[in-house]
Amino acid sequence: MSLQKSIKSTGDRGDQADNTSICSSVTTQPDRHGFFGGAQYSPEPKRTLSPSTILKREQKWLRMLNNWEAFMSKNYRKVRERCRKGIPASVRPKAWLYLCGGQLLLEKHPHEYEELLRAPGDPKCMDDIRKDLHRQFPYHEMFIREEGLGQQELFSVLKAYSVLNPKVGYFQAQAPVAAFLLMHMPAVQAFWCLVSISDKYLSGYYNPGLEVLQRDGDILQALLRRTAPAVHRHLARHKVEPVLYATEWFLCALTRTLPWDSLLRVWDCFLCEGVKVLFKAALVILAGTLGDAGARKRAAGLCETLQLLRHPPPDVLAERYLLTRMQRLPLSEDDFELEHQRQTARRRALRDRDRDRRYVEMETSRRAVRDAAAAAPAALRKRLQARAPRPRPQVRGRQCTVVVSSQ
């Protein structure tokens, strides 16, 4: 099969004029991760560990996987340490499945995946999913072909999730995560991993409203202020908000951001330690990209800064640099927990204040209309009263007396 042809045949069926530019840097040989091109293509051979080290690690991991429950309950630190060192490629898929609890879910619901696939699925969700199938890792051998096996499996996994959890349904950020999982394991396993990641690791990220994402943006900012104050100041000065640079990092769990070797290592940690690993990676990227005064000077504006954060220098994203820096960050479990609580409380207060303000505004305008009505002739009074806005029914009375300025 000619690759060029397969790329061309996607998307532009039945057209003659061909001014379509196929990515300039597409090769005919995939790299060792299956990429033919694109930003995450890594042609250079990896500087690997010695065969004996790899073998030793594999054996350790196999022993651990055969005794999983015991290790996780009694010796979590050991598991974590081994994840931080990097899981050997040969056992990685199984290790991920165990780490995230996908294996447990699979054992508990052995036939659920097939059953979910038999359901019709919400038509809107199905449409949304279909539109995204060819827009995930288009340079990867698994997804390069329109309606190839990879895209079919991607559809199934996303559909099954949307049926299982109709509250979330399908959110576009789930597609790259699911596709990434599918590169490593069979569809049914990828599905249960996706369930675990969507509902536990990134709990709330995919819910309508995206409040959790915004809160995590605040947490990231607060942590940055402690770990890299100069970078924090720079971002604040140019009004570079987390929503603008970290949305894709968080929602896609860095799958679209990192070079492949780094991504695999970060995910080894992420599935073991949870979402704070994404924060750590984000903090290292921010500090690595803008930590230098010269870099900040060159990025003197919102767009310049964003541009830089969208394409951080390769050495900042390189496996060794990123992973070492992440582990060296001076942040404890407690720091994360505390900041989490602080930002959650702050958001809640803001929301209450906002609601109170809306209520006060409404009350004021209602009173104004009532006063006007009292002073008006009877016919007009009736019309005015009909238009008077009603107070929101569910506002708690206690809070209504608080007058808060909107500034």
Added chain:
Amino acid sequence: MAKTYDYLFKLLLIGDSGVGKTSILFRFSEDAFNISFISTIGIDFKIRTIDLDGKKVKLQIWDTAGQERFRTITTAYYRGSMGIMLVYDVTNEKSFENIKNWIRNIEENASADVEKMILGNKCDLDAKRQVSKERGEQLAIEYQIKFVETSAKDSLNVEYAFYTLARDIKAKMEKKQEASNPPGARSGAHQLRANEQQRKPTSWLSRCSVL
């Protein structure tokens, strides 16, 4: 840094997921079409400086994710934009019907005098068309918004659309200045910057309550 432009316009692309916003922007900024695009997660932007009646106009164009769920974060960025492209897909009826909702969104979140334009994209796919050009025009008349059918793939009307929107913004700006300044006292770009300053309160990133 020295300014290399006379005007800076902030534009925004909105519309349902998959209608081709990113492709249109890529066509305009890179003059290419790439079938290997990935869906947009969040907000992205591109910059291109164009020449408009002898003035250098820098366009800062923001591309947003189309799925409904992203609106809570994207609408916060409507406020500072001076021009908005509403994009639908001529092969997708639903995306056309949704233009009304997107317009409502603009009314609720953007400044009142924002320039708008409706684009019916993918007009190269005639065999799959679901929305006729006439219906597009009709909708545009109804809302008194300019309209054009485009193809990011065949590079049809994309340049035209951005130039038109930019020209309308420029005209509006100059008219405003003329109204607030006695004629003769004007001095081109200098005035403009003063005008930019006045815009500050509604500046691009002024954070209007995100929740």
